Amino acid sequence: MKIAFIVRRCDKRGGISRYVAELSEGLASDNEIHIFASSCQDISAGNISFHRIPMLSFSRLRTARKFALNNIFEIGSFRLNSYFRINYEEFDIVHAQGDYTGKSDVYTAHSCHKAWLKIAQENSSGQIEKLKKSSLNPLHHLILAGEKQNLMMAKKIIAVSSGVKREILKNYPVLEEKIVVIPNGVDIIKFSPENKSCWRNSVREKYHLAPDDFVAIFSAHEFKRKGLEYIIRAMKILNYQNMFLLVAGRDNPWPYQKLAGELEIKEKVIFAGEVNDIERYYAAADVFICPTLYESFLFAGIEAAAAGLPLLVTRVNGVEEYLVDGQNGFFIERDPDDIARKISLLYENKKLSREFSSVAREKAREYRWEKIVQQTRAIYEEVKRLKGR
Numbered sequence: 001m002k003i004a005f006i007v008r009r010c011d012k013r014g015g016i017s018r019y020v021a022e023l024s025e026g027l028a029s030d031n032e033i034h035i036f037a038s039s040c041q042d043i044s045a046g047n048i049s050f051h052r053i054p055m056l057s058f059s060r061l062r063t064a065r066k067f068a069l070n071n072i073f074e075i076g077s078f079r080l081n082s083y084f085r086i087n088y089e090e091f092d093i094v095h096a097q098g099d100y101t102g103k104s105d106v107y108t109a110h111s112c113h114k115a116w117l118k119i120a121q122e123n124s125s126g127q128i129e130k131l132k133k134s135s136l137n138p139l140h141h142l143i144l145a146g147e148k149q150n151l152m153m154a155k156k157i158i159a160v161s162s163g164v165k166r167e168i169l170k171n172y173p174v175l176e177e178k179i180v181v182i183p184n185g186v187d188i189i190k191f192s193p194e195n196k197s198c199w200r201n202s203v204r205e206k207y208h209l210a211p212d213d214f215v216a217i218f219s220a221h222e223f224k225r226k227g228l229e230y231i232i233r234a235m236k237i238l239n240y241q242n243m244f245l246l247v248a249g250r251d252n253p254w255p256y257q258k259l260a261g262e263l264e265i266k267e268k269v270i271f272a273g274e275v276n277d278i279e280r281y282y283a284a285a286d287v288f289i290c291p292t293l294y295e296s297f298l299f300a301g302i303e304a305a306a307a308g309l310p311l312l313v314t315r316v317n318g319v320e321e322y323l324v325d326g327q328n329g330f331f332i333e334r335d336p337d338d339i340a341r342k343i344s345l346l347y348e349n350k351k352l353s354r355e356f357s358s359v360a361r362e363k364a365r366e367y368r369w370e371k372i373v374q375q376t377r378a379i380y381e382e383v384k385r386l387k388g389r
Contacts, residue, residue, distance in 0.1 A: 001092040002032045006100040012042040015299045026373030053082045093380045105383045107154035111296035112167035113143050158182050160297045163317025185369035186302045193308030195283035203284035214243045217285035219300045223251040227291030233336035236263040250274040282307035291334045306364035310356035328360035
């Protein structure tokens with residue numbers, strides 16, 4: 001098959017970009033793959049052609065943390081340029097990811113933005129914050145328009161979790177049989193408990209952590225939505241001498257460093273910043289924590305599970321399918337007391353922690369990329385038959 005993927009960026013760092021990169025490599029052995037993106041990195045397989053789509057992006061806006069404004073320029077310019085660049089009739093399958101408004105066959109719903117906005121508004125305080133999380137915000141208006149068009153036009157919709165499928169059916173007039181649930185995958189070789197023998201000590205030494213310290217890891221780019229504040233407050237409640245929180249991700253650390261200082265646990269919260277080798281940091285940790293407000297799947301969670309980490313995560317889309325409460329982790333609330341109780345159970349019971357680790361790894365095997373590629377290939381074959389090709 002001749003397959004076109006359309007995505008703003010293609011690499012193995014972000015969620016959507018990694019999804020396209022992994023699918024492309026997995027399908028490249030017996031298909032002709034074309035990636036239409038503003039940039040393409042980390043792709044090693046042959047039989048993949050990259051077609052650059054011009055996109056406006058301003059480093060000054062990113063440096064000033066004006067990500068929303070920069071996203072308006074990125075999404076708008078990418079949609080316009082990709083629309084005129086791609087010839088639908090040239091391909092057996094055109095697979096869109098959300099930033100394309102031309103004709104497509106398959107659309108992967110990496111989230112339901114309309115559902116997320118409702119949750120965000122409910123959890124916003126003040127009218128200004130609520131307006132920012134509404135369709136009156138140009139960014140959200142742009143995303144919602146693209147989401148609706150993709151859902152309506154695609155012949156088949158891939159939802160990355162059962163939760164996302166439910167949200168689409170609740171918010172849009174889409175036929176249920178048009179949607180199939182295929183989760184995101186995980187590289188079980190890259191993320192493995194065996195990494196501990198290679199990197200556990202070196203990463204710990206880098207941050208002056210002892211071999212017997214208990215290290216919780218929080219890996220995310222949106223600290224507020226993902227609930228970092230609640231973990232820091234839980235750390236204060238526990239106040240174990242040899243317990244530390246390792247924070248990895250791209251966001252402004254200052255408000256949380258300030259909070260840790262006010263709680264007199266500044267030395268217990270370590271900010272590593274954005275890292276490109278997160279698998280090494282998972283190897284250095286003992287538990288993964290993410291009291292997130294909303295997710296469509298949570299890539300970081302399944303990667304942490306593959307690395308053999310017990311999971312402490314809120315009951316959100318995707319996670320509810322791979323976290324089995326009391327077997328490979330615990331569901332938590334966005335509440336410091338609840339988080340502290342669950343951390344304490346693992347801290348005090350090393351046997352339980354080891355059992356959770358083993359089950360987490362086995363559960364993650366169900367999400368290996370080879371399986372996800374096979375399921376996606378089957379959808380392509382079905383759509384190809386519908387097109388009569």
